[in-house]
Amino acid sequence: MSAGGTTRWPVELRLKKAEKLLEVAFDDGTRFRLPAEYLRVESPSAEVQGHGPGQKTLVPDPLSATNRLPLYSAGNWSPS
Numbered sequence: 001m002s003a004g005g006t007t008r009w010p011v012e013l014r015l016k017k018a019e020k021l022l023e024v025a026f027d028d029g030t031r032f033r034l035p036a037e038y039l040r041v042e043s044p045s046a047e048v049q050g051h052g053p054g055q056k057t058l059v060p061d062p063l064s065a066t067n068r069l070p071l072y073s074a075g076n077w078s079p080s
Helices: 036-041
Strands: 010-016 021-026 031-035
Touching: 021 036, 031 036
Parallel strands: none
Antiparallel strands: 010 021, 021 031
């Protein structure tokens, strides 16, 4: 990841189920708290973003899918 010419690497991912958010800590001390709803709405998937410019859609979440999906480790640090 690059911001302003510096490279930051995630060093910790923490799922806060009760708060419905993902905490991400980087090696430079920066931390982000990302709500599950934000992650769902801003997903890079074609279902959300469409297949071209201007095709972004809001995918409804009638059954609160963010509550039902498991989060597990894949590789060295990436959630999948």
